[in-house]
Amino acid sequence: MIDKDRPSSWVPFRASLCRGCNADCCAMLLEVTIGDLVRLGVCSQDEAQGSHKKLFKRLRREKIAMSYREGTGLFMLQSKSNGDCQFLNSTTRLCTVYEKRPDVCRKFPSIGPRPTYCPASRQRA
Ligand code: SF4
Secondary structure, three states, X not given: OOOOOOHHHOEEOOHHHHOOEOOHHHOOOOEEOHHHHHHHOOOXXXXXXXXXXXXXXXXXXXOOXXXXXXXXXXXXXXXXXXXXXXXXXXXXXXXXXXXXXOHHHHHOOOOOOOOOEEXXXXXXX
């Protein structure tokens, strides 16, 4: 049985798996770059060029980001209480910011916990 938290249970990715899937790949922790935050429209170019620590404080206050790692410059986005990405539509299981989605989402599953494998569970009833 496929378990999104157990990559050893994932299956080799093929595009047809995406049709009707539960978007479990959108229910994993999501780290994004400052460029992703600008594209998503949650920070301005000016903020991006300023202090990232200060920016993180605002993003945390607004429940957009939950952590920031200075070493990598990556921001961990805040998830919904059920673990879904904040940009995932809970009913349709579709991304609401698809055209502006972070690079890591564009590259999945080429990168991720188990490259080229997918947690392809079916859509919830
Ligand atoms: S931004 Fe979109 S594609 Fe990326 S995890 Fe969130 S819902 Fe999924």
